[in-house]
Amino acid sequence: MEPFRIKAVEPIPFPARAEREAALSTAGYNLFRVPAEVITIDLLTDSGTAAMSAAQWSALMLGDESYAGARSFTRFAEVVQDLTGYSEVIPVHQGRAAERILLGNVLGPGAVSVSNTHFDTTRASVEAAGATAVDLLADDRIRLGFGGDIDLDAAEALLADPTGHRVRCMVLTVTNNAAGGQPVSLSSIQGARRLCDAHGIPLLLDASRFAENAYLITARDPEYATKTPRQVAQAMFALADGCWASLKKDGMANIGGLIALRDRELAQRCRAQLIEVEGYPTYGGLAGRDLDALAQGLTEVTEPAYLRYRAETAEWFGRQLGKAGLPVVQPTGCHAVYVDAAELMPHIPPHELPATAFANALYLAGAIRVSELGTLVFGRRDPAGGPDIPAPRELVRFALPRRVYTASHLEYVVETAASVAAASAAVTGYRIVEQPDALRHFTAVLQPHEGD
């Protein structure tokens, strides 16, 4: 059960069927464009959606809003230094700002960044630096519970190649968001460390979900079963040269990010750029009070009871959805449960967006918002004007905001999803009628096929 009780509550809307139909149609059948006031349960993302604790709300009042050298920064930096062991701590307003600044200073035109999987904003920053992002996911490790691991043999081959000198950093995304939120094992991080030492390149962690990764190591690797998640997190950071993070996830607050490094000279270059784009290095685009809420959040997030509840909620939710007839991707991680829409609705071809069709059917059935991770997000337009080039999988992600929904909210989601699954043969696909060139899923306008 939830290891907390509820002190402040927020009412949730219950729009009628006719309101849901109108809202979806007005939004161009794109759930990103649907206003939150017509959503009952919002599982769109776990980013920036956490409920803060009483201790975090009271920490806000201690915020020091001095422009430079605020006490809030000192508190934040001490918590991050204790957690990571890195001396250089740079706050930023969110994860992608950290990526843009750090990767811009590590990479350059013609360089290569190698990773288990670069998250999409990470890849965008690598490419903005004129570099190439190479993803090397070890697909045989999922059976051991570590489906986020990097393929060390492939990375070694890449580094040993005559073009290997172009590789300027190795990035491990922990947990691996683009690979179903699966964790990265400590043995994989140790292997990456050895390769980086042998080739003289830095090992960087995208630590946005570091605590969830650490907990899953204690739960899945018997060697670390007696360690606390905090000890494992510290061991993960000790193996790397630095990290960045979106603190909108395991920072347990609604905004924030960081860069933390051992290399003082690299940190100084990052700070110089930070001043240009984010603000003075002791606030980095955040208010002092945000830094205090984050310092408290980073302390709470490694509590074993919280992390156990978080992982077991995802596991239970995945099991219930499975029993309700939905093909759930196993094993579940912590931050989301993924459902395979292509398996559920084989009658909808990828270019008719089965994952979107499922997500929209779920909204119409019960005002539940989930996100599509299928051809709308990862597919590409055919340059010859034919049907879209499909994504590798047609997944729907049920993300779990931290400490926001109770088991009975999730039971409602399971019941509604079961009704959609039972009637899935009648669900029809969509076509895209308007789309931008990049990141089309945020703003695309769609039309149901039944209207043709």
Ligand SMILES: Cc1ncc(COP(=O)(O)O)c(C=O)c1O
């Ligand atoms: C693994 C990972 N890295 C980086 C980011 C980008 O962070 P932000 O949304 O705070 O810019 C995200 C956001 O979802 C993420 O999941």
